[in-house]
Amino acid sequence: MHTSLTTTSAIASILMFGGGPLTRFGVILFSLVVGTGLLVSICWEVLDRWIKRTRGRNWPTVSAVVGIVSVTPVEGIRISSGAVHDWPSYLATLTYTYRNPEEQIGDYGRKFGDKDEAEAWADSYKGKTVKVHVDPRDPSRSVLREEDL
Numbered sequence: 001m002h003t004s005l006t007t008t009s010a011i012a013s014i015l016m017f018g019g020g021p022l023t024r025f026g027v028i029l030f031s032l033v034v035g036t037g038l039l040v041s042i043c044w045e046v047l048d049r050w051i052k053r054t055r056g057r058n059w060p061t062v063s064a065v066v067g068i069v070s071v072t073p074v075e076g077i078r079i080s081s082g083a084v085h086d087w088p089s090y091l092a093t094l095t096y097t098y099r100n101p102e103e104q105i106g107d108y109g110r111k112f113g114d115k116d117e118a119e120a121w122a123d124s125y126k127g128k129t130v131k132v133h134v135d136p137r138d139p140s141r142s143v144l145r146e147e148d149l
Contacts (some may be wrong), residue, residue, distance in 0.1 A: 003107035056143030062138070063097035064132045064144070069122035071115060090115050092122040098132055100139040106132060108144035125149070 074089045095107045112118035131148045135141035 038081045059133035059135055061131045061133055062098050062100050063129050065094040065129050066096045066125045066130060068095035069126045071118045071122055089113055090118040094119040094122060094125050095133065096130060096144060100134050104140050106142040
C-alpha cells in the first residue's frame with residue numbers, strides 16, 4: 001500500500017510541476033519510462049531464475065539433512081491488467097546441514113501464495129535427506145537445487 005501512495009504522489013508531483021498541460025510528448029515519455037521499468041523488472045526476474053537454475057549444477061554432491069523448516073510472510077506487489085494489487089505470499093525455507101568435511105549449514109527457499117500450502121510443503125521435507133551441490137573451492141557454500149528435491 002505504501003508503494004502505491006508513493007507512486008501516486010510522484011505522478012501527482014510530475015503533473016503539478018510539469019510546467020503546463022500534459023502534452024502528447026509527455027504521455028509518450030511517461031509511458032516509455034514506465035514500460036522500461038517494467039521490462040527491466042521482468043528481465044531481472046528471468047535472469048535471477050536462470051542463475052538459480054544453473055548455479056552449482058556441476059559442483060559435487062553430498063547428502064544433507066533438512067533439520068529446520070519455516071514459513072514467513074513476504075510483502076510484495078504484483079502487476080496484472082494494469083492494476084496494482086497487494087497479494088500475500090509466503091516464503092517456505094528448508095535449512096539443512098551437511099559434512100564436507102566439517103559440519104556446514106545451508107538453506108533453500110520457495111515462495112507460495114497460500115500459507116497452508118507453504119507449511120505442508122516445508123513440513124514434508126523435515127528430517128529428510130536431500131542431495132546438495134557443494135562449491136569445491138569453498139565447502140561452506142552449497143546449493144539445494146529444485147530438481148534435487
